[in-house]
Structure formats: C-alpha cells, structure tokens
Amino acid sequence: MDLASAAGDHPSNLIHSLDSPLPVPAPASNVSAVSQQPLNLSQPASHANSPDRKPKKSSLTCTTCRARKVRCNGARDICSNCERLGFPCSYDDGDTGALSGALPRRRVRQACLSCHSRKARCSGHMPSCDRCRSQGIECVYRPSKRARIAPRGEGPSPQSHDGDRDDGHNDSDPGLTDPASIATPQGLAQDLTFPDESFDALIGRTFNKFFCHVHHIPMFSFLHRASLEGRYNSGKVEKALLLALIGITSYLTDMGPGMREYGEKCINDAEGLIFADYTRPSTIKVQALVLIIKHRILSKKSPSAFMLLSIASRYAAALRLNHESP
Template sequence: MPLRPLRPSQSTPRVDDDDDNGCTGQAPKAERRLGPIAIPTALPRTKRATCSQCRIRKVRCDGRDGLCQNCDRLGFECSFQQSPSKSPGRYLKSPERRRRMQACIPCHLKKTRCHGELPSCFNCTRKGQECTYPAARKTGVTTPAAAPDGDRSSTTPGRETPVQHIPIVVRENPPSPPELDRSTAEKVSGTSLPDTATVAEHIEDYFHHLYPLPFFAFLHKHTVIRRCRDGTVNEPLKFAICAITSLHLQRAPHYHPLWAQEAEQIILQQIGRPSIFHLQALLLVIRYRIETGEFPTAFMLAALAARTAVALRLNYERSELAFVAQEARRRLFWALYLLDDYFCVGLREFELCPEETIYLQLPCREEIFEAGQQCHTGTLRPSASDNIAAMGLRGAYVRLISARRAIMRFNRRVGLGEESSSTIGSRIQQFEQELARLRAALSPEHQYSVSNLTLSEWPAQFVMLHMSYYQCHCDLYRMFLTGYSEAAPSGLLANIPLQDRLTSPHSAPKATTDTANSVQAQCLEHAENIIRILGDFITNRPSGGKLLLLERDAAVCAFESARLVMFGARLLCATSTLEASIHKARAVSLHFITAFFAYSASTRPLPPSHQHIPEQLTKRPPTPRHRARP
C-alpha cells in the first residue's frame, strides 16, 4: 500500500502565512518566506580604566574618576589622583602588602586550620601545647632573601613568594646585633629569620659541637667565620647552619623549621644554577629532614644533591685550585658518600655515589686542613703509597664505611640465595683480612683504649670509628645466628662446610666440638665490645663544659649490639646470662640512645622496641630438631 506524503500541520503557522493572508511587501519572495531577521548592531565597547594600584594587586577596579573604590577603602594613593604633569600609568607609591599570616606557628607547620585566637588558639589549647604567633611586622619594604655570594633568588613582581611567612624586613637603621641576647635576637625586626648575632652564635656552635662528627666536617672554619663577620656568607648556607645547629642543641623549636624551609626554598628556586655553597646547604637540609623524621623528603633531595655534585665535577681532583679549596671540595663529596648509607643499605639501585666513579683522595687531618698545607693521603682502596700519618681518623672512617657497605651487599646476596655456599667462607675471610689491615694501619694513638679515648682531641670521631669497626664484624657474623631475624636461610647454612665456619685469626684455636659455635661466639664478642665502648664513652665524657654529640649511626650500633647480646644469651656459646644481657641493654644502650639522641625523630622508634625485646626473650625457644653436629 503506497504511503501518502507527509504534510505540515495546519495548526502550526508558517513564516509566510502573512503573505497568504493578503499582506504585501516589497521584499523578495525568498526573504518573505524566511521572515524578518534581526541583525545585531555592534555597539562601541568602552574599556574601563584601571588604576595602577589595582593592576599591581590584580583586583577589579571600578574606574571611578579621581579615586577608585578600592584605593578609597584601603587608603591607598590612587594613580587617578596624579597630576597631568606626571607620566601616565605610574603610581606614586608601591602598594603596601596587607596580607599576613594569621595562623600560629605550630598550626602553620602542621598545615592545620587556625582561627588565630589569643592568647592561645583552639588547637593548641586542646592539645595542651605551647601556642606561639609570629611577631607582628613592622612597617618596611619586604624584599626577597638576597645571597651576598652572588646567588640571588628571582621573584616575579606582584607574585607572592612560596614562603610568605618568612619575610625579610629592611630598615634604614637596624639595631646593633652584638648587644642582643639570644631570645631578643630570634625576634629582632619582627621576623623569624636569624639576625647577624644569632647567625654568628650558631656558626660558632656548629664548629664547636657538630664539626667533630664525620659528616659535618666539609666546611672550613676560618673561611666561614670570616664571611659571617663580613656579612658575605651564602644565604641558604646561613639558614641551614642555624637550622641544623638549633635542632641538635634543642634551641628555638618554633624557628629552626622555618630556617630549614627557607634554605630549601632558595635552593630549589635556583636549581638550574648549582654552586658549592648551595650543595653545602642542601646536605645540611637533608640531614635536618632525616633527624626530624621527614625521610621521604630527604630521600628525594639526596638525589638532587648527587646530581649537583656530579654537575660540579666534585668526584674529580682540581689540581689548579688552592689546597683549602681542593680539600673543601673533597670533604663535601665524601660527606655525600657518607650520606649515601642512609638510603642505599646495600642496594645498588639506591646508591648515589658508586665507588667506581670516585677519583678523589681521602680527607686529611684537621691540622693540615686548617693550616692549608699541601699533602697526599690515599685513595679509597688501600695501596703502598698511602700516607697514614696525613690521613688521620676521617680517612680511616671513610675506608671503614666502604668495607661496611660491601659487607651489607654481601649479606643481601646471601639472604637472597645469590651467593654460592661454597664461596661464603672465602668471602668472609677476605672481609676479615681487610678489616684487620684497616685496624693495623691506625697510628698508636688511634688504637682503642680508655686512655686514648680520654686524651683524644676528637672523641666523637674516635668512638664512631671503633664502633663501626666492631659493627662490621657483627654484620658479617650474624648470618650464622640460627633463629635471628637477619640470619641466613637454614638450608644454606646447613650446606656450608664446617671448615668454612671459620675461627677469627686473632682468637685462640677451638676444639672441634666448638667449631660450629665459633662464629656465633665471635658475633657476640664484637657486640659486647660495642657496649663496652659505649660505657667508656658515657663514663669518661667531660662532666661540664663541652657538649659531646654523636651521629645517628652510633645509635644504630648501640641498638643492634643490644639486640645481639640479648639474643645470644640463649645460645650455647653465651658468656652472659639473660638478666645480665638485659641489664647491659637497658643501662648502657638504651640510656645512650635516650641521652644523646633526644633531638632526633629518626631514633625514636628504637627505644620502644628496645624495651619490648627483653620481655620477648624471657622464654627460651624450643630446641631445633636438627642441630648442627661437628
């Protein structure tokens, strides 16, 4: 059946219905069929005037003649008020910054909302903590931090800097810094940034307390102090020194986070222009992040520091430079090498400074560095041309850290089953011989004894060197402690020949029945030596005057030695009872960690687990079914 064509509905009026109803017009038929089209007329657009103040502040201006509404409300000098004689588009006075931080310092650091109640905000009152607000700003011109050494941070006019809560106020007549005490210096000029007197005091404390430690010895004392007096010390380096020193000495808890953040921001703003000063400041900032528990941030910044060191070619010698400049470059790179132990822990993929890319000699003694005398020490690998007398404790410590890192890589291969059981014994003998050579190369005054510890000019270096030496042996032998968390797989240990379960060359020969327990006994012996060194250090430290500080690695050695002696109390080769081992762990190791590392957030997880280990060891484990027989 054919479909009939569709027709428009009669109820829907068409455009040309008017014509059908008798309406006539002069327009053509096509135009009349489409109906009238309204063509919009383009009206002239009038651009509203904007005063200079509103343009700089990036706000909408109503363009009112004579004085705009924003300038009238805020009391600014509007550019519309200028006389015709002045050039148009120029404002008479820079707009004053009216924004200020309302949050208290604790809420700002935790990035929580603070309503600014006085005298204490609601958050601080609820948590029972001290509430401190930044000092009120004085009237002045805020400028970005400028580095006298030529490293200046670039900022864009009209754009707020990333760290708005750390302004620098420039005054025409600043107060005399030497007349200020510490509490006044921290709040001088109404800002949280350190003034000249505070910077000088923190630099002196840095070289007095932190410089003796192996990591912090990359600054030349006389050069930094002279630049501090001249006012030419690098800006981020100044903030970093104040932050790390204040953290270790537990001063100004509300200000050293701001100083560290300011140093970090300046370095990141000038990331494309690496310099020695910025790398020095960056290493201190990384250590600050580690000690405050911000390990992920430190982990990422360490990669930036390694890339900067390679860009500056610090892993190569520069014979054309003066000796002090050469030694400062060497020490800066070796400090980065020591920092690498915090992140790689025996993993090749996390190493920042592979040893095959280092072409430097080891650091020299402090007397030579301060006097600026040219000398040769030796490379990372021992050789016949080494100058042991010029090397001192610092060079020996770097070599010991290299051996300890190789032992950690060896332990990982053993744990993953990548090391053949037939080669484990020979590899351990190689490590033992290397450690024995390192110890024999020490001068007589650097060999361990209580008298040498008491007479040592650098007791922190002395103690950390010998603790790390014994810790290398503990790391090497603990794989044989059956049942220990870091022990090798039991199946692998069973396949190691008994003659490879070696006896230390400096120990007396043991009977055949004791061969299986000789390595375990050596591990416990070295752990006991670490606890003995800790006890000597605590007992023979100065009673008054100089405050002795140690690095985080000392706390790790103390913790690991306490674990070993308490675990070893249940072994057949144990020389101490469980009660005596627990007493050593609590009275020496735990006391050492809590007394010397109260400032460090990275060592806070150690004491709680330290306290729970004794209760776990009060019950002896069941005797294994298959005990190794000689």
C-alpha cells in the first residue's frame, strides 16, 4: 500500500503508514541486472554491423544522369538516356564526383536572327549556321553589347541611332520631311550596300514577300492584298504603313544584303511620321503601329514597344475599333 492510497482512506491510515518500516532496497545483483537491460537495445545496431549483412548495393544512377539531374534506369553497360542521346555512360560507385568528360551543349549560346525569327534549331556555327548554309540564305548574328559600342573618333552607328530612338530623343530628321531621303535605300550610311531600285519596285517586292511568307501569321492577317495594292496605286496609303511593312518584312524574310538595317531605319521613320501627326488617329496608323510594335519586340526593344502599345490602344479606343459594328 502506498502513501496516496493510505491517505485516501482515512487520515489515521496516513499515520500508520508513516510508522511502518521503509521498504528494503533490492540487492546489488538485481540492480546490475536491471542496469544491463538498456544495453540490450543496442543489440540490433551491433547486428547491423555484423558480417552476415549483405553488402551495400551499387548506385543505380550513372554519372552522366546524375550530372544532368535526370532519372536513370540503371541499365548496364549503358542506360536508356545515354543510349538515346549518345552520351558516354559510366558507373563510378567509389568516386561520385568524377565525371567522364564534359557533356556536350544541347543549346547554342546564340542563335542567328533567321533561325530565331522562325523558331528553328540553330547550330550556332560561324560565320554561317547549318540551316542558313543549306538553304542558301544570309546568316546574321546579333552583335554583342561590346560590339555595339563605337570606338572614339567614329561616327554614330545605326545601332546607337536606334537606341536614341528608344530613349525618346526624337530629334529632327530631314528624312521625315524629304520623301526622297526615305524613298530609296541610299539614304543610309555609305558603308552599307543596297540594291539599286526605286521605291515602287521595293514596295512591290515587299508586298510579294509579305503576303507569301508573313501574311499567314494570325497577327499579320489584318491586311488584304488586293485592297492594299489598290489604295497604294491610287495614292491613299500613308507612308508610315509602307515603311512599317518594309521594316517587318525585311526582318522576317531575306530581302537581300543590307535590307535588315534599312528596315530598322524604315521602322524609325514610320514611328517619327506617326509622332509628327499623333493627334489625328486613323485605322492606317493603328495598322502601322501593330507592325512597328512587333518589330520592336523581335528586336528586344521592350520599352519602346510598351510605350507604342499605349498609343495604339488609345487610337483603337478613339476609333471605337473595340466595339462591334451594328
């Protein structure tokens, strides 16, 4: 009987329990036996290190799949991933950090502009990639940031002129008021070579390229060829739309050497013409802005495209283009 049960019956029982002799402690042999019981809990751990245990299995992931951080089926001598991709496959269970050579790059550092615009795989070879060499088209790579910086003592390059346009510094350009300066490609820098053709011939070639290779894209299908050519022959098409067509067509198709740089100048001039008469919205200006914005996006000039998008949306709201016709 313990003290709690004795006290719960009657207070006198508590006095009798206090007068009873204390319990005799257990012998030392029993204590040592009890103290040895927790040692039995460590027997499974010692059993785990016993020589009867099976050796640890080798790694089921090859060094190549481990470096690529992909699932490996562990097939010997070559796994399915390495067999499919043609990679060297080896299993090194002793040294997990050792790799059997560097893995080949699956992506090139920079794709050419032609492959990038068509979302095609580019080999990245210089000076011409495999795709452009097989199709016989011009292969142009976007210059790096260091190459865009012109040395001291030289005139401003076309890239620096485009950068000034994006920053919002729309200085006065004689090409905006003189149609002859923007009518022919000879209005650009003298170090660029362009085909000797009139503006009408260039527009006709642009129409053929655009409606054969670009017009099928959903965002460019808002133009009707017969109507556009009829309005151009009657002189009712604004020059901003024509310049924007030249710019986007020269970027997405191969119109000859130097035409891509000339197309960038046409985009800048079309933007300047719209800004010079921005208070009078029209459907032609909205169409030109769509082409200019797409060219800015493809040229990685997001700030300019973002600001031009606001103007195009204002024009569309003012012309109620977002409302269904009754």
